[in-house]
Amino acid sequence: MTFEKGIEEYKAGKFEEALVIFNQLIDQKEGEAEYHLFRGRVLSRLGKTQEALADFDIITTMEPYNTDWMSDRAVVLHLLKRNEEALAEFDRAVNLDPKNPYRYSSRAFFKERIGDLEGSIADYTLAIELDPEDAISYNNRGIVEDKLGYQQQAKRSFKKADDLVGYDPEKLSKKREADDPKPEIPKSTASQLKNANSNSEQKSGMTHYVQVFKSLLTDPKTRSEFSAFLKKMFKSSK
Numbered sequence: 350m351t352f353e354k355g356i357e358e359y360k361a362g363k364f365e366e367a368l369v370i371f372n373q374l375i376d377q378k379e380g381e382a383e384y385h386l387f388r389g390r391v392l393s394r395l396g397k398t399q400e401a402l403a404d405f406d407i408i409t410t411m412e413p414y415n416t417d418w419m420s421d422r423a424v425v426l427h428l429l430k431r432n433e434e435a436l437a438e439f440d441r442a443v444n445l446d447p448k449n450p451y452r453y454s455s456r457a458f459f460k461e462r463i464g465d466l467e468g469s470i471a472d473y474t475l476a477i478e479l480d481p482e483d484a485i486s487y488n489n490r491g492i493v494e495d496k497l498g499y500q501q502q503a504k505r506s507f508k509k510a511d512d513l514v515g516y517d518p519e520k521l522s523k524k525r526e527a528d529d530p531k532p533e534i535p536k537s538t539a540s541q542l543k544n545a546n547s548n549s550e551q552k553s554g555m556t557h558y559v560q561v562f563k564s565l566l567t568d569p570k571t572r573s574e575f576s577a578f579l580k581k582m583f584k585s586s587k
Contacts, residue, residue, distance in 0.1 A: 350374065352383065359387060364394045382408045386418065389425070398428045416442040420455050432463050450479040454486050461493055469493045484513040 355370035371388035378384065389404030405422040412418060423438035439456040446452050457472035473490035477483055491506030510516075 355387060359391055364391050367391045368395065380407075380411075382411050386421070389421065393425050393428065398425050401425050402429065414445055416446045416449075416452065419445075420452075423459065427459060427462070435459065436463075448479065450476040450483060450486070453479070454483075454489070457486075457489070457493075466493050466497050470497075482513055484510040487513065 350370040350373050352370075352374060355367050355374065358364075358367035358370060368388065368391045371384055371391060374384045375381070375388060385404040385407045389401045389408070392398070392401035392404065402422070402425045405418065405425055409415065409418050409422055419438045419442040423435045423442070426432070426435035426438060436456075436459070439452075439459055443452045443456060453472040453476040457469045457476065460466070460469040460472060470490055470493050473486045473493070476486045477490070480486070487506045487510035491503045491510065494500075494503035494506055
């Protein structure tokens with residue numbers, strides 16, 4: 350069994366098979382950071398969060414300033430309902446990597462999940478300040494603003510996200526009416542987005558991804574589905 354095979358099984362969602370491989374690799378060479386990293390990720394996907402935390406404790410001790418691993422550990426702490434500790438890890442990652450917009454958007458996801466909606470908006474705003482072309486953060490900030498009843502702010506955030514990807518709902522609606530008065534609704538928004546993501550890298554393959562984004566952000570329900578997908582995407586792409 351090889352490390353590459355373990356990664357392959359992990360990415361394919363074959364977590365039980367991947368766990369067997371990473372267990373064997375760790376038995377052969379205990380203390381290898383990447384082995385523990387991916388075993389921790391596999392264990393978290395299998396719901397074995399306490400065991401996963403043990404692996405993340407090992408690697409964050411080995412590399413205490415690795416902000417990616419801090420974020421992974423924070424997610425596991427959250428799953429264990431240890432939210433104060435999780436927030437401390439997200440805060441530490443932000444403090445160590447303050448110019449990285451992803452640190453703020455990650456913490457924003459977490460804050461939304463624990464009900465700190467104002468804090469979530471603040472973090473999305475910081476992410477946007479660092480990356481003004483981040484349509485995802487604009488879209489997700491709009492979702493949180495909408496939850497709080499900030500309708501005008503939400504509309505502005507959604508419009509900015511739409512503008513960044515060249516999406517015009519009025520033009521699309523008119524085109525659909527002209528082409529077909531009863532357009533077929535996609536059966537699975539999430540699956541289409543997943544396929545788009547699997548065919549592209551987060552940055553270099555944005556063209557196909559943006560096309561899907563443009564075609565799907567048509568109503569609040571779809572926006573919420575898109576946000577839910579992104580949460581899974583960020584976890585799996587780390």
